[in-house]
Amino acid sequence: MKSVVRTEKLTKRFGDLVAVDGIDLDVHEGEVFGFLGPNGAGKTTTLRLLCALIAPTSGTAEIAGFRLGRDDAKIRAAVGILTELPGLYERQSAWDNLVFFATLYGLPTPVANAQAEKYLRLMGLWERRKEPVVTFSRGMKQKMAIARAALHEPRVIFLDEPTTGLDPDAAKTVREFIVALRGEGRTVFLCTHNMDEADRLCDRIAFFRHRVLRIAKPDELRAELYGRATEIRLMPKPRAEDLARVQAVPGVREAHFENGSIVVASADPLLTNPLLVKALVDGGADIAFVTERKAHLEDVYLKIVEPIE
Amino acid sequence: MTAAVLAASPARPTLVRAVCVREWREALGNKLLVGMTLLPPVVILIAGIGAVAAAAVNPPSDRDVQALYASAPAVAGLDPKEAVQGFIATYFLILFMLIPTVVPLTMAIYSVIGEKAARTLEPLLATPVGVGDLLFAKSLASTIPSVIVTWAAYGIYLATVIAIGSRAAVNAVTAPRWILAIVVLVPLLTLLSVNLGILISTRVNDVRVAQQIGGLVVVPVVGLGIAQVTGRVILDNGAFLEMTIVLIILDIAVFWFARLAFQRENILVRWR
Numbered sequence: 055m056k057s058v059v060r061t062e063k064l065t066k067r068f069g070d071l072v073a074v075d076g077i078d079l080d081v082h083e084g085e086v087f088g089f090l091g092p093n094g095a096g097k098t099t100t101l102r103l104l105c106a107l108i109a110p111t112s113g114t115a116e117i118a119g120f121r122l123g124r125d126d127a128k129i130r131a132a133v134g135i136l137t138e139l140p141g142l143y144e145r146q147s148a149w150d151n152l153v154f155f156a157t158l159y160g161l162p163t164p165v166a167n168a169q170a171e172k173y174l175r176l177m178g179l180w181e182r183r184k185e186p187v188v189t190f191s192r193g194m195k196q197k198m199a200i201a202r203a204a205l206h207e208p209r210v211i212f213l214d215e216p217t218t219g220l221d222p223d224a225a226k227t228v229r230e231f232i233v234a235l236r237g238e239g240r241t242v243f244l245c246t247h248n249m250d251e252a253d254r255l256c257d258r259i260a261f262f263r264h265r266v267l268r269i270a271k272p273d274e275l276r277a278e279l280y281g282r283a284t285e286i287r288l289m290p291k292p293r294a295e296d297l298a299r300v301q302a303v304p305g306v307r308e309a310h311f312e313n314g315s316i317v318v319a320s321a322d323p324l325l326t327n328p329l330l331v332k333a334l335v336d337g338g339a340d341i342a343f344v345t346e347r348k349a350h351l352e353d354v355y356l357k358i359v360e361p362i363e
Numbered sequence: 364m365t366a367a368v369l370a371a372s373p374a375r376p377t378l379v380r381a382v383c384v385r386e387w388r389e390a391l392g393n394k395l396l397v398g399m400t401l402l403p404p405v406v407i408l409i410a411g412i413g414a415v416a417a418a419a420v421n422p423p424s425d426r427d428v429q430a431l432y433a434s435a436p437a438v439a440g441l442d443p444k445e446a447v448q449g450f451i452a453t454y455f456l457i458l459f460m461l462i463p464t465v466v467p468l469t470m471a472i473y474s475v476i477g478e479k480a481a482r483t484l485e486p487l488l489a490t491p492v493g494v495g496d497l498l499f500a501k502s503l504a505s506t507i508p509s510v511i512v513t514w515a516a517y518g519i520y521l522a523t524v525i526a527i528g529s530r531a532a533v534n535a536v537t538a539p540r541w542i543l544a545i546v547v548l549v550p551l552l553t554l555l556s557v558n559l560g561i562l563i564s565t566r567v568n569d570v571r572v573a574q575q576i577g578g579l580v581v582v583p584v585v586g587l588g589i590a591q592v593t594g595r596v597i598l599d600n601g602a603f604l605e606m607t608i609v610l611i612i613l614d615i616a617v618f619w620f621a622r623l624a625f626q627r628e629n630i631l632v633r634w635r
């Protein structure tokens with residue numbers, strides 16, 4: 055896979071404080087890369103480093119094929135950033151805001167106008183384009199800020215808490231937009247505290263607290279920490295002989311009763327589950343449902359990030 | 364397939380135009396700023412025209428005339444009424460030099476502190492524009508309207524003095540060195556005030572505090588006015604040339620300091 059963000063021992067110090075401590079990242083083209091960590095972990099500093107807004111103390115980075123420290127203006131042209139706060143010119147209209155930024159991104163006037171129209175329509179703000187941003191709701195302002203980040207069709211978009219404080223409808227629009235960006239082959243670097251959102255959107259996740267603690271796919275993280283479990287609910291309720299049959303199936307590591315179900319841990323549920331079902335049916339059990347028991351990403355986060363106090 | 368990246372660094376004139384238009388739109392939407400921009404020139408203009416008109420109507424006392432001849436030898440021998448008008452017309456020309464110190468300072472302070480308060484600087488700095496170009500564009504956005512306002516006020520003053528003033532008053536306001544001063548010194552003073560305003564705004568977050576600090580720039584101009592009125596300084600061609608050179612040096616120095624303060628990392632990490 056082609057890398058669009060690659061860092062080696064990237065470090066940023068502010069005096070004695072090490073905000074970013076020698077991180078190695080390799081983010082691929084067309085993936086949604088989650089960047090999760092507690093407040094004050096250095097996520098915003100990392101974003102600013104990768105957007106060539108601040109200079110690293112040491113280490114190297116290549117973003118969209120450009121070298122940090124040498125091609126900073128090119129990096130800024132090739133990436134878009136949604137900052138923590140929308141930061142819009144509130145007395146000016148939505149249209150004027152976007153066209154202004156399009157101009158600063160060097161887009162010729164006809165292209166700037168076309169891009170502003172494209173993203174205002176995409177975000178459902180076209181009808182209100184002439185109104186000053188101060189009259190917009192928080193969700194609308196956030197959509198405006200996302201539109202601004204995408205206006206110049208960047209290869210990588212850095213989104214810092216894109217759905218914080220949004221109502222479900224606006225959050226859904228933003229999530230759909232992120233999926234659409236991935237569909238276009240763009241890379242989305244997503245900082246969020248919303249674990250459910252990270253779980254649903256991200257292809258890979260980095261847990262971060264000043265340094266990268268772990269990078270993996272969400273499913274891998276869950277499986278690694280908790281194993282892969284299957285929950286089997288029987289009608290009317292499981293019997294001891296059902297549990298014994300389950301425990302005898304090859305590949306089963308452990309099985310127990312839990313809230314009227316049998317919970318089975320196995321190395322590879324894809325191989326084991328059909329055998330489990332067959333064993334239970336052969337034993338005369340009535341199966342209500344078989345489902346994968348998923349650990350929440352929040353549990354994984356707490357296990358990886360929280361212990362490092 | 365990824366769509367092509369459209370962005371590039373904008374040409375400097377495009378950037379300057381875009382920043383100026385945006386800042387002017389923003390300023391026009393701020394009634395307080397518009398009021399604070401227009402009030403000083405309007406007050407000075409009304410006071411100047413009123414003083415010249417009053418001098419044309421009311422004859423000065425003998426004591427005033429003697430004092431005037433003593434402090435301004437250039438008008439000695441002229442008709443007292445004419446002399447007083449000429450003196451007042453010249454005095455108000457100096458006051459016109461206050462406009463480029465007060466008006467752009469306010470605009471520059473609002474320009475930077477406004478962006479700090481609205482948190483618009485980070486998205487602005489995330490674009491491929493150079494910070495030097497951005498600073499230059501912001502400077503011009505405050506400088507251009509201030510110079511235009513000063514020149515417009517001077518134009519009205521000039522026309523009014525020509526219409527109602529004595530020959531001495533007309534001679535004073537149309538003296539080539541004063542016209543050159545208005546044409547050359549006003550933009551230089553404005554630039555100085557703007558960049559001082561930007562420099563101060565990098566350190567404070569309160570518009571009023573920034574204005575109080577920036578207001579100190581008025582002191583040398585007022586001092587110069589007092590020195591001339593009391594006859595301690597004669598603003599001849601040599602003095603104007605010296606002032607021009609000093610202002611150019613100060614402009615370069617202050618812009619250099621403002622440029623040092625106006626760095627991406629400084630703005631994002633140290634400005635509060």
